[in-house]
Amino acid sequence: MKIAILMAALNESLILPSILQKIPKEMDVFIVDDGSTDNTKAVAESFGARVIRNPINMGQGHAFITGIKGIVNFWEHRDGCIVFLDADGQHDPDEIPKFIEKMQSSEADIVVGSRILGSNYKTAPFFRKTFLPHFTWIINKLSGYTMTDAMCGFRAFRVASLSQVENILDTMIEPQYLAAEMFMRFAKAGLKVEEVPITMKARAKGASYKGLVRYGFGIIKAITKVLVDKSYRNI
Amino acid sequence: MKITPISLFIVFAAICMIGYILNRLKNERTGIRAALVWMFLWGCAGFFSLFPGLLNWATRFAHMENRIIFVLLVAVFILFALLFNISTKMEKMQRNIEKLVQEIALTNYKVEQPSKDQKEDR
Numbered sequence: 456m457k458i459a460i461l462m463a464a465l466n467e468s469l470i471l472p473s474i475l476q477k478i479p480k481e482m483d484v485f486i487v488d489d490g491s492t493d494n495t496k497a498v499a500e501s502f503g504a505r506v507i508r509n510p511i512n513m514g515q516g517h518a519f520i521t522g523i524k525g526i527v528n529f530w531e532h533r534d535g536c537i538v539f540l541d542a543d544g545q546h547d548p549d550e551i552p553k554f555i556e557k558m559q560s561s562e563a564d565i566v567v568g569s570r571i572l573g574s575n576y577k578t579a580p581f582f583r584k585t586f587l588p589h590f591t592w593i594i595n596k597l598s599g600y601t602m603t604d605a606m607c608g609f610r611a612f613r614v615a616s617l618s619q620v621e622n623i624l625d626t627m628i629e630p631q632y633l634a635a636e637m638f639m640r641f642a643k644a645g646l647k648v649e650e651v652p653i654t655m656k657a658r659a660k661g662a663s664y665k666g667l668v669r670y671g672f673g674i675i676k677a678i679t680k681v682l683v684d685k686s687y688r689n690i
Numbered sequence: 691m692k693i694t695p696i697s698l699f700i701v702f703a704a705i706c707m708i709g710y711i712l713n714r715l716k717n718e719r720t721g722i723r724a725a726l727v728w729m730f731l732w733g734c735a736g737f738f739s740l741f742p743g744l745l746n747w748a749t750r751f752a753h754m755e756n757r758i759i760f761v762l763l764v765a766v767f768i769l770f771a772l773l774f775n776i777s778t779k780m781e782k783m784q785r786n787i788e789k790l791v792q793e794i795a796l797t798n799y800k801v802e803q804p805s806k807d808q809k810e811d812r
Binding site for chain 2: 521
């Protein structure tokens with residue numbers, strides 16, 4: 456199975472080389488440069504990555520949807536899979552084979568990394584440990600999936616499955632809070648989800664762009680909007 | 691009609707604002723819909739300052755005792771309606787910007803990729 460790695464990067468020129476070096480050469484790397492003001496694009500291209508550049512910063516969720524659409528439309532391997540990675544070094548590229556094995560053995564359309572099932576979850580920050588299971592519970596209730604960690608950004612998707620639901624990507628209302636909306640819509644479209652445990656590394660630099668309270672409200676807002684959205688009810 | 695200095699001032703301000711809005715409309719710096727809404731609001735302000743007795747009637751009609759509170763409530767209601775209208779429009783604009791940025795990013799990628807392949811061939 457041919458693999459495409461998709462990363463959304465905003466001013467990550469210093470960290471990108473360490474991540475790109477670890478990605479096996481046979482994998483195609485797509486980077487959505489989300490309006491960086493440093494030389495993220497040049498650094499990524501020097502490692503052979505294909506760069507889709509947003510002219511302005513639109514947020515990680517929007518960047519991922521742009522990346523998926525880019526891959527679905529321009530990548531030559533329709534039977535491959537896309538693996539999402541964070542460009543801040545929190546996800547270990549060495550764990551990519553786990554996702555592929557799970558996808559092939561379970562015939563899943565989506566494989567989600569679970570930090571809760573991972574070996575270092577006990578050392579996770581307090582707020583993550585407190586609220587992550589609750590957010591996941593809400594998304595499970597609404598989608599019908601039985602995930603342990605719906606908010607993890609380390610995920611793999613079958614390109615063929617994404618091609619079938621490409622029109623759903625156009626209807627996404629709140630791309631900043633991609634996880635909630637994506638799982639609700641994909642569950643209605645009948646996509647199968649499986650999980651693999653992952654270990655979460657510390658962020659290489661900087662802090663998360665969203666605070667927990669803002670993120671929580673954002674998820675609730677996204678869920679409410681999706682529930683009243685006509686296109687969601689008509690899937 | 692009861693003319694006081696403050697009612698004259700409000701009428702003067704309303705006429706100035708309506709003139710300003712008309713000027714903006716003439717120079718195409720304001721849309722017709724927004725211009726009509728604001729001219730109507732300023733027109734109401736000028737009209738009721740000249741005929742405050744009508745406000746007394748409206749206050750009694752709304753079963754309220756205080757004219758000032760009635761005016762404030764109506765103003766708050768109008769502001770909420772305008773705020774809702776603006777936030778809805780902003781969300782729609784945000785969605786359009788998101789689609790546009792995505793379109794630009796993918797089109798640029800599509801344009802750049804073949805030229806890179808050609809360079810590699812050379």
